[in-house]
Amino acid sequence: xxxxxxxxxxxxxxxxxxxxxxxxxxxxxxxxxxxxxxxxxxxxxxxxxxxxxxxxxxxxxxxxxxxxxxxxxxxxxxxxxxxxxxxxxxxxxxxxxxxxxxxxxxxxxxxxxxxxxxxxxxxxxxxxxxxxxxxxxxxxxxxxxxxxxxxxxxxxxxxxxxxxxxxxxxxxxxxxxxxxxxxxxxxxxxxxxxxxxxxxxxxxxxxxxxxxxxxxxxxxxxxxxxxxxxxxxxxxxxxxxxxxxxxxxxx
Amino acid sequence: xxxxxxxxxxxxxxxxxxxxxxxxxxxxxxxxxxxxxxxxxxxxxxxxxxxxxxxxxxxxxxxxxxxxxxxxxxxxxxxxxxxxxxxxxxxxxxxxxxxxxxxxxxxxxxxxxxxxxxxxxxxxxxxxxxxxxxxxxxxxxxxxxxxxxxxxxxxxxxxxxxxxxxxxxxxxxxxxxxxxxxxxxxxxxxxxxxxxxxxxxxxxxxxxxxxxxxxxxxxxxxxxxxxxxxxxxxxxxxxxxxxxxxxxxxxxxxxxxxxxxxxxxxxxxxxxxxxxxxxxxxxxxxxxxxxxxxxxxxxxxxxxxxxxxxxxxxxxxxxxxxxxxxxxxxxxxxxxxxxxxxxxxxxxxxxxxxxxxxxxxxxxxxxxxxxxxxxxxxxxxxxxxxxxxxxxxxxxxxxxxxxxxxxxxxxxxxxxxxxxxxxxxxxxxxxxxxxxxxxxxxxxxxxx
Numbered sequence: 001x002x003x004x005x006x007x008x009x010x011x012x013x014x015x016x017x018x019x020x021x022x023x024x025x026x027x028x029x030x031x032x033x034x035x036x037x038x039x040x041x042x043x044x045x046x047x048x049x050x051x052x053x054x055x056x057x058x059x060x061x062x063x064x065x066x067x068x069x070x071x072x073x074x075x076x077x078x079x080x081x082x083x084x085x086x087x088x089x090x091x092x093x094x095x096x097x098x099x100x101x102x103x104x105x106x107x108x109x110x111x112x113x114x115x116x117x118x119x120x121x122x123x124x125x126x127x128x129x130x131x132x133x134x135x136x137x138x139x140x141x142x143x144x145x146x147x148x149x150x151x152x153x154x155x156x157x158x159x160x161x162x163x164x165x166x167x168x169x170x171x172x173x174x175x176x177x178x179x180x181x182x183x184x185x186x187x188x189x190x191x192x193x194x195x196x197x198x199x200x201x202x203x204x205x206x207x208x209x210x211x212x213x214x215x216x217x218x219x220x221x222x223x224x225x226x227x228x229x230x231x232x233x234x235x236x237x238x239x240x241x242x243x244x245x246x247x248x249x250x251x
Numbered sequence: 252x253x254x255x256x257x258x259x260x261x262x263x264x265x266x267x268x269x270x271x272x273x274x275x276x277x278x279x280x281x282x283x284x285x286x287x288x289x290x291x292x293x294x295x296x297x298x299x300x301x302x303x304x305x306x307x308x309x310x311x312x313x314x315x316x317x318x319x320x321x322x323x324x325x326x327x328x329x330x331x332x333x334x335x336x337x338x339x340x341x342x343x344x345x346x347x348x349x350x351x352x353x354x355x356x357x358x359x360x361x362x363x364x365x366x367x368x369x370x371x372x373x374x375x376x377x378x379x380x381x382x383x384x385x386x387x388x389x390x391x392x393x394x395x396x397x398x399x400x401x402x403x404x405x406x407x408x409x410x411x412x413x414x415x416x417x418x419x420x421x422x423x424x425x426x427x428x429x430x431x432x433x434x435x436x437x438x439x440x441x442x443x444x445x446x447x448x449x450x451x452x453x454x455x456x457x458x459x460x461x462x463x464x465x466x467x468x469x470x471x472x473x474x475x476x477x478x479x480x481x482x483x484x485x486x487x488x489x490x491x492x493x494x495x496x497x498x499x500x501x502x503x504x505x506x507x508x509x510x511x512x513x514x515x516x517x518x519x520x521x522x523x524x525x526x527x528x529x530x531x532x533x534x535x536x537x538x539x540x541x542x543x544x545x546x547x548x549x550x551x552x553x554x555x556x557x558x559x560x561x562x563x564x565x566x567x568x569x570x571x572x573x574x575x576x577x578x579x580x581x582x583x584x585x586x587x588x589x590x591x592x593x594x595x596x597x598x599x600x601x602x603x604x605x606x607x608x609x610x611x612x613x614x615x616x617x618x619x620x621x622x623x624x625x626x627x628x629x630x631x632x633x634x635x636x637x638x639x640x641x642x643x644x645x646x647x648x649x650x651x652x653x654x655x656x657x658x659x660x661x662x663x664x665x666x667x668x669x670x671x672x673x674x675x676x677x678x679x680x681x682x683x684x685x686x687x688x689x690x691x692x693x694x695x696x697x698x699x
């Protein structure tokens with residue numbers, strides 16, 4: 001476990017409700033925060049919120065997972081703002097268009113994979129040397145239960161998150177050698193803008209609860225955690241269904 | 252989704268947006284050109300004020316960021332969805348609190364503006380709008396405007412207490428009040444009848460920082476208006492802030508649970524809780540300001556059919572007769588009302604539709620059942636007879652004619668709406684019921 005004071009949390013995709021709740025938690029614990037995302041005006045309001053609520057140092061960075069130049073600039077900024085590498089990272093960006101829309105427009109599917117997977121890979125590989133130099137800290141990556149199985153309703157997004165989970169596992173292996181702990185969070189249904197208004201959701205968790213569970217898991221050095229926890233059981237059952245039966249289901 | 256006010260009557264089918272970023276507000280405005288839109292805060296107003304049947308509401312709960320705080324002046328800038336509870340928990344440890352607070356911490360700052368809420372310190376501190384330095388408003392045409400008592404004062408005054416009909420608040424600045432501790436010293440006394448109660452309130456308003464009376468609304472005859480008067484002062488020293496573990500009402504109570512006998516027993520017990528000689532104690536300010544927040548979903552006690560709250564103010568000299576007449580009407584109808592609240596109000600708010608007048612305000616719950624509408628009509632009549640006014644934040648039953656007579660600045664309010672929202676983009680069930688919009692506005696033009 002790492003004392004958050006004197007450290008900086010880089011929160012990517014910081015406009016999402018889980019990321020926002022997460023940033024409030026680490027700011028309350030005394031960390032500095034870098035909020036990265038596309039909506040700069042919105043991030044500025046969130047940064048002000050962290051300062052006014054918790055007296056935290058909070059800064060805003062432009063970041064677009066599909067813009068390679070923005071990734072390079074972000075990494076450069078982190079190197080100069082946190083040269084010691086006393087940096088923790090929360091990867092919370094992503095997009096989830098409707099499967100039908102992606103089926104109709106394969107370019108949208110490619111863009112979804114670019115946002116959720118390619119961008120995260122490029123970013124984390126670029127940051128890795130800095131994190132290794134810091135010798136300790138945490139990387140938390142928001143995956144999804146959708147990545148556990150290719151389902152009729154959500155297989156492009158699921159594929160991106162599956163790729164992200166595999167990449168994150170490898171990164172965990174690499175960074176562990178330098179004392180940096182990598183945690184994969186697999187949220188089930190969380191009450192976010194992404195799920196707002198979708199039919200058929202059950203046992204929906206609040207973003208605050210999901211953020212707290214994510215931070216707790218990271219600080220304990222957990223590897224893969226379902227949030228809320230009972231999703232581990234649900235996904236175990238879903239993974240156990242043989243493919244020849246699963247292909248007939250439409251869950 | 253189906254939404255109601257805190258009284259759970261009426262209910263309305265609405266489509267809801269729940270923006271997390273300010274940028275989404277403009278999108279919501281564009282998407283609802285045909286159906287109309289209304290911002291909704293904590294859902295703690297009681298009636299149909301934050302409903303928009305067949306149209307859209309915009310839930311502000313995720314827009315709860317604190318944007319700035321200046322410890323030199325106490326000026327707080329925040330988004331409209333910030334709740335009083337969060338504000339208190341964040342700023343009370345630093346020695347600041349909201350200058351005016353409604354009776355629940357689950358209300359939002361945006362809602363406090365839209366209702367120009369008052370608290371237990373109205374004589375001292377006025378209503379919420381008196382402490383607002385400025386508002387950022389998103390208007391019907393998509394433009395953004397900062398309004399204040401100095402700048403665009405007419406629109407500012409229409410927005411204070413304006414029930415969300417002028418636009419959507421994207422940020423507001425409010426001057427917090429410095430306090431010496433997290434506690435208040437509360438003195439409680441029994442008062443045996445209405446005359447004594449009102450005399451004690453009149454005396455307390457000049458002396459005490461906070462004052463509030465709880466009346467046994469079932470007591471009749473000699474005991475009419477008996478109850479408990481609480482006065483309080485900010486305490487010089489605090490109390491250890493043990494977090495309250497709120498309990499929740501898990502089910503809707505069956506309608507039989509609430510009858511004259513059970514309510515009478517409750518009210519009797521509440522009255523006797525305070526010893527005859529009175530008592531004083533120091534308690535956390537959160538508990539004093541928000542006594543019912545420790546019981547989540549308490550509105551379920553009134554069962555599935557819900558309830559109405561009646562709150563009016565009767566000005567000055569008319570108050571003793573008016574309040575007595577109201578209490579007698581309620582008691583005679585045998586409406587099983589728990590404790591009623593009786594307080595003084597210090598003067599008018601600056602909003603064109605602000606509720607307060609200098610006088611006495613009475614609030615009581617009426618379980619919704621056969622005869623409630625008739626009783627409410629009688630109460631409206633008595634209120635009008637005594638020059639009083641009914642509080643829109645609580646209302647679901649006031650008549651349009653009564654509304655127009657109680658709120659003499661309605662014409663001015665309509666004039667502002669004609670300027671900023673000529674097509675009636677912002678609307679609500681209450682606005683339609685009370686015919687708030689100018690009679691010739693398009694959505695009410697039935698003759699065409």
